[in-house]
Amino acid sequence: MKKPILYHMPVCPFCQRVDILLTLKDRRDDIEVQSIDITQPRPEALLQKTHGPTALPVLETADGHIVKESLVILQYLDEIYPERPVAQRDPWRRAVENMLTRMDSEFFMPGFGWLRNQDPSRRDALREGMLKQYAQLNDFLQEHAPSGPFLFEDFGWAETVFTPFFQRFWFLEYYEGFTLPDEPRYARVRQWAEACLAHPAAQQVTKEEVIKLYYDFSKGAGNGSLPPGRTRSSLVFEPDWRSRPWPPKNKYEHSATDAELGL
Amino acid sequence: MKKPILYHMPVCPFCQRVDILLTLKDRRDDIEVQSIDITQPRPEALLQKTHGPTALPVLETADGHIVKESLVILQYLDEIYPERPVAQRDPWRRAVENMLTRMDSEFFMPGFGWLRNQDPSRRDALREGMLKQYAQLNDFLQEHAPSGPFLFEDFGWAETVFTPFFQRFWFLEYYEGFTLPDEPRYARVRQWAEACLAHPAAQQVTKEEVIKLYYDFSKGAGNGSLPPGRTRSSLVFEPDWRSRPWPPKNKYEHSATDAELGL
Numbered sequence: 001m002k003k004p005i006l007y008h009m010p011v012c013p014f015c016q017r018v019d020i021l022l023t024l025k026d027r028r029d030d031i032e033v034q035s036i037d038i039t040q041p042r043p044e045a046l047l048q049k050t051h052g053p054t055a056l057p058v059l060e061t062a063d064g065h066i067v068k069e070s071l072v073i074l075q076y077l078d079e080i081y082p083e084r085p086v087a088q089r090d091p092w093r094r095a096v097e098n099m100l101t102r103m104d105s106e107f108f109m110p111g112f113g114w115l116r117n118q119d120p121s122r123r124d125a126l127r128e129g130m131l132k133q134y135a136q137l138n139d140f141l142q143e144h145a146p147s148g149p150f151l152f153e154d155f156g157w158a159e160t161v162f163t164p165f166f167q168r169f170w171f172l173e174y175y176e177g178f179t180l181p182d183e184p185r186y187a188r189v190r191q192w193a194e195a196c197l198a199h200p201a202a203q204q205v206t207k208e209e210v211i212k213l214y215y216d217f218s219k220g221a222g223n224g225s226l227p228p229g230r231t232r233s234s235l236v237f238e239p240d241w242r243s244r245p246w247p248p249k250n251k252y253e254h255s256a257t258d259a260e261l262g263l
Numbered sequence: 264m265k266k267p268i269l270y271h272m273p274v275c276p277f278c279q280r281v282d283i284l285l286t287l288k289d290r291r292d293d294i295e296v297q298s299i300d301i302t303q304p305r306p307e308a309l310l311q312k313t314h315g316p317t318a319l320p321v322l323e324t325a326d327g328h329i330v331k332e333s334l335v336i337l338q339y340l341d342e343i344y345p346e347r348p349v350a351q352r353d354p355w356r357r358a359v360e361n362m363l364t365r366m367d368s369e370f371f372m373p374g375f376g377w378l379r380n381q382d383p384s385r386r387d388a389l390r391e392g393m394l395k396q397y398a399q400l401n402d403f404l405q406e407h408a409p410s411g412p413f414l415f416e417d418f419g420w421a422e423t424v425f426t427p428f429f430q431r432f433w434f435l436e437y438y439e440g441f442t443l444p445d446e447p448r449y450a451r452v453r454q455w456a457e458a459c460l461a462h463p464a465a466q467q468v469t470k471e472e473v474i475k476l477y478y479d480f481s482k483g484a485g486n487g488s489l490p491p492g493r494t495r496s497s498l499v500f501e502p503d504w505r506s507r508p509w510p511p512k513n514k515y516e517h518s519a520t521d522a523e524l525g526l
Contacts, residue, residue, distance in 0.1 A: 051402070051406065061355065065355055065358075067355075067358045067362070068362055069361070069362055069365050071361075071365075072358050072361040072362050072365065073358075075354075075357065075358070075361060076354050076355070076357070076358040079354035079357065080354050091338075091339050091342035091343050092324065092328055092330075092339070094338065094339070094342065095328075095330045095335050095336075095338070095339040098332070098334075098335040098338060099330070099331055099332055099335050102332050102334075102335065139314070143314065
């Protein structure tokens with residue numbers, strides 16, 4: 001039988017969710033993965049399959065159906081491979097992880113917004129906004145899983161959903177000097193994030209990769225568009241990020257050239 | 264055994280989703296419903312249970328757990344009452360309805376945004392924005408359910424999610440003169456919306472009720488806040504909406520008083 005095909009982009013957090021789930025289920029080898037370079041026009045074959053919009057990830061099922069949206073793909077894969085369930089099966093437990101899942105965009109939007117900010121006078125407000133989101137996660141975990149480290153016994157659905165963003169937010173540490181304050185207010189969410197970051201199923205990206213590939217975002221560009229004066233995106237596949245120097249941290253004072261970025 | 268308690272507000276579209284699902288499952292009598300007047304401070308007992316945020320609906324389960332977010336509540340109820348399932352059980356079918364469900368906020372946000380708009384020069388752009396959303400739904404239905412009228416055989420999960428907004432958008436017809444153009448571009452979504460509006464499980468609100476209760480939104484106020492010069496919200500429970508006159512349609516030229524609105 002034909003394998004399902006996952007169209008993904010290596011550093012995309014939504015794509016990584018699918019990678020994590022497949023790793024947890026030990027189904028990584030049952031899926032064919034096609035990497036898409038988002039700095040290039042989308043392949044015609046993919047455009048025809050998705051009828052236009054090609055936000056990644058996209059899953060082509062074994063019988064040729066197209067599934068979009070990372071959370072929809074997660075549920076689909078968790079259902080077609082029912083062994084090692086990742087989502088909770090008890091209705092109340094499932095409701096708890098669904099409530100936490102519904103907080104995802106409120107959490108990641110301010111992080112990406114801050115990374116892309118170009119106005120230094122807004123930094124304090126953006127920091128406060130980010131801390132507010134961590135505090136909300138802290139409250140939720142404190143209420144539903146006070147002892148931790150995970151929401152339930154093991155790294156599961158909620159951790160699959162959030163871990164890619166804990167990893168992406170390494171860019172806030174590097175470009176904005178943001179780390180979660182060592183205060184009781186954030187103790188439970190810090191415990192959660194640390195346990196998520198350390199989990200063997202979630203090691204698809206490294207800090208170095210995230211920081212190098214997201215440089216253009218730190219200059220206000222996004223998803224393959226270019227900052228002024230540049231000719232190659234920091235998201236290109238070649239040269240490989242491992243061979244490039246670390247980007248300058250001072251995003252508000254300096255705009256790195258292609259050459260400085262090793263592009 | 265104690266019944267689950269649903270805290271809801273009668274004209275709230277998210278609350279109506281839960282009412283529709285319970286009606287489809289013939290479980291309306293298994294739930295105790297407590298109506299919340301959002302023009303008043305929230306009852307202290309509810310605040311204590313939800314730990315602050317009290318966006319409606321809120322479900323208190325039979326054993327005292329609190330479930331928030333309409334889609335999470337729908338799934339929880341569909342699972343604890345497994346007879347007459349509303350969500351699809353086949354993974355691919357479930358993925359289809361989940362993809363459509365993920366389009367919900369892109370659909371309803373522009374509708375509410377247009378209702379609350381106070382700048383007549385923006386009307387054409389807002390109309391275009393709304394039509395774009397209908398076109399997207401049309402494309403989705405055309406791809407996955409070309410013959411219709413519903414996404415699958417019967418009124419189900421996707422219809423439960425969207426019908427309250429087809430009904431709320433009666434306010435666009437009244438206050439903005441918006442109706443879906445009679446063009447092939449929108450034929451499939453019109454067929455869907457009409458079948459949804461006609462379904463016996465979805466008759467919790469009437470056009471008159473929606474138009475009278477949402478008057479303040481049409482003047483740019485929201486969720487119980489008051490337009491200038493007014494002392495009572497159009498969302499109050501008393502006087503009952505049935506006893507009030509129809510509000511003036513000319514939202515851009517005139518601001519109705521409490522007396523004109525029968526408040």
